[in-house]
């Protein structure tokens with residue numbers, strides 16, 4: 001192999017990937033006889049593979065690259081300056097300027113009264129940290145509470161604690177028994193609810209389910225309820241009116257902490273710095289990662305309310321938890337620069353201003369017989385695929401496997417778009433582009449998806 005700028009050693013990347021790289025959540029056998037997709041560079045909302053082919057990244061990496069791929073120079077310069085000044089130091093008993101500045105910045109963007117920031121290396125670690133914090137908070141208040149309540153089909157991460165909270169059977173079962181005593185309540189999927197049900201009735205139905213679960217667990221043992229403001233897995237489930245107000249009231253009634261998992265929704269994705277602001281959720285703890293640095297660094301943050309932080313700020317009390325890379329100065333410098341860019345480009349405001357336009361563009365796809373529903377808000381949508389949009393009948397597991405893995409994933413990639421055909425709940429296509437995407441990209445998404453989903457429609461007999 002000849003050396004190039006992105007492959008200076010001239011390594012045979014394709015062969016080396018097959019020989020040495022262990023890809024995440026990947027059926028590696030699929031690449032035994034097929035090439036591994038190798039993404040070499042990015043610009044704006046686009047990625048380029050090692051053959052120079054361009055892809056529209058309609059997933060922002062993994063729901064994360066808010067500013068797109070074009071800020072390497074500017075963010076790199078901030079990382080470089082930090083590397084020169086202080087490449088690493090810890091937040092275990094010490095502070096350093098960048099983690100202090102970043103914590104202050106985040107506290108300023110977070111909902112009122114959420115002023116204390118604990119840094120992690122990513123989303124799973126943020127969720128782990130929140131659960132431990134919730135447990136220790138109750139202990140500090142003289143109670144012993146340890147249980148968590150999550151929601152069906154929600155993904156909260158892959159480490160054992162976060163996986164235990166995750167409500168996706170297929171990725172839990174290989175690792176059972178998991179951390180015990182987590183239960184799951186209904187999510188806010190409204191597709192296929194009875195036709196005459198009002199929004200108010202739906203909200204009440206969900207809150208009744210949560211209340212029953214709290215009682216059946218024994219409320220005095222429940223440490224936290226954890227929910228994404230808009231649930232990704234299953235396909236961009238938005239909360240019905242009054243839902244989070246009701247969840248908050250139930251948590252207050254039973255002394256349970258409410259955790260908003262904003263690993264995806266945080267940092268602009270739904271048109272506000274935090275979805276908790278947009279939906280007035282008033283959480284006790286927010287978990288975040290991804291968009292905090294636009295995924296230019298592996299940094300996450302747990303943001304605690306003054307109430308949650310208070311017991312740990314007195315006397316000899318301590319949150320008995322930490323990770324080597326928490327608040328890493330270079331990662332913090334990258335996150336600070338990312339937020340500065342997002343503020344300068346007014347990305348959350350831009351998302352809010354263009355979300356209707358985006359949704360209206362995507363709604364054209366509802367004309368296809370295979371598209372049953374369009375859900376979501378901000379720059380965060382899902383199309384649910386159905387056998388027939390007249391009946392909204394869904395696919396069997398076997399049919400979904402054939403359609404999603406056997407056809408769609410590969411065909412979408414071949415057609416030059418990256419979005420996710422996901423079957424963790426009913427089959428959906430998830431769309432979550434960089435926040436710098438504009439009408440031109442919305443149109444391109446619809447053109448390519450329209451073509452490929454049209455083929456899929458014919459494949460399933462339309």
Ligand SMILES: Cc1ncc(COP(=O)(O)O)c(C=O)c1O
Pocket residue numbers: 062122123124125127155156157158228232261262263264289290
């Ligand atoms: C809502 C939510 N929580 C937690 C996580 C885990 O984050 P990470 O992959 O950074 O560990 C994810 C990842 O997609 C997520 O979507």
